[in-house]
Amino acid sequence: MSEEKRLMKGNEAIAEAAIRAGCTAYYGYPITPQNELTAYMARHMLARGRIFIQAESEVAAINMVYGSSAAGARAMTSSSSPGVSLKQEGISYAAGADIPLVLANVVRGGPGLGSIAPSQADYFQSTRGGGHGDYYTIVLAPKSVQEAADLTYLAFDLADTWRIPVILQADGMIGQMMEGVVLPPERDLKSLPKRDWTVGHQAGTSRPARHISSLDLVPENLEAKVKARFQRYEAIKAKEVRYELIGEDADLYMVAYGTSARVCLGAKKLADKAGIKLGLFRPITLWPFPEQVLSRLAERKKPFLTVEMSMGQMVEDVRLSVLGRTPVHFLGHCGGVIPTEEEVFAEAKRILGR
Incomplete structure (x- = not known):
């Protein structure tokens, strides 16, 4: 139950x-x-x-x-x-x-x-x-x-x-x-x-002594460890990417996460009423970023609008994923200001020439 x-x-x-x-x-x-x-x-x-x-x-x-x-x-x-x-x-x-x-x-x-x-x-x-x-x-x-x-x-x-x-x-x-x-x-x-x-000691047990540290003073050894970690x-990139895509057949894709994604969903509802097709791509894993999925979406040659509560940070990963195949626009606020549904919808209409 x-x-x-x-x-x-x-x-x-x-x-x-x-x-x-x-x-x-x-x-x-x-x-x-x-x-x-x-x-x-x-x-x-x-x-x-x-x-x-x-x-x-x-x-x-x-x-x-x-x-x-x-x-x-x-x-x-x-x-x-x-x-x-x-x-x-x-x-x-x-x-x-x-x-x-x-x-x-x-x-x-x-x-x-x-x-x-x-x-x-x-x-x-x-x-x-x-x-x-x-x-x-x-x-x-x-x-x-x-x-x-x-x-x-x-x-x-x-x-x-x-x-x-x-x-x-x-x-x-x-x-x-x-x-x-x-x-x-x-x-x-x-x-x-x-x-x-995990760490341990040999007193009274058969387990080996273990010491956990990030220090390795031999450059070649440290390089090998870092390369193995990469x-x-x-x-992780191959197995743990998570995202949500709403409205794949869209004329413009909003890209947002967290509260900004909630705002974009509201903007999509406004667009639906007006007969405008907006999609939403929401990364759930910010790292690893769903770059391959976004790259495939960019093949449709539709514009992207990245919405963030910052001066523009995730938008750089969006641009790297798109690699210039379609325009990437940005709408952002900072300092604690949250974008509004109406503002995002108005920007989407501007980009689409509506």
Whole structure:
């Protein structure tokens, strides 16, 4: 029997989904607009006998996640944009040591302290690695509270499968809104994937001593490790691309994710009433980006309109996917301003000469 739908805030749905996915250790630090997530974890992780620590800083939190995951825990942290910036060194270390972890970024306006209003301006940070060195993280972008829960649940499995940090990139609107959600089932902790690579010692056991580190001072050895990791990234690109395409037979394709995609769906409804065919291409994995799917769509030679809550970041991946075969237009707002359905529809009509 499936669970009944609950009315939940996005931040709380992310937290509950993480617990049900088998998160056994959470380390956070308060920042708006994700504080409900940390507060929910404080109540419910401890009630289940799991680890919750409000760290002294974002830097401490991400390194606690690193240590717990290396010791075998399904570990998670969360924050909003400036806090995620502080975590980037630790994420780079985790990527370099092949440490699986989950980070939820409930994005706010920037740069700097910016605002506490919703934004999508962390796209470059998450999809390009964010920290120093050659690496990527899987990045999942929900458009609803339901997807925020579902993708959080998925994130833990992806992290374990590929031994990689996974970022749930939810703009502040997704984190703060309330919607109905059917939560995923609770995982039996005994059923979680076995980790045969975690740290250990030989005292009283037959297991070998293990040391997990991102450090390798022999250039040729480090190069070999990084190249092997990039072969894994290619496998991720082949197997883990996720997207949604609505209205393939369209005269113009809107490209958007998260809250911007919801706005574009509203614009599509306005267009349907006016007899104008608009399509929506929504990346769910921001990395790996669905470039091949978008490339095939560009063969129809119809214009693209990328809509973002930023000054234009994902639009660069759209242009790289299209490779000049069709025009790519951009509509964006920043600082916490959200595009409107009417604005997107008006821009689509302008591009189509309507």
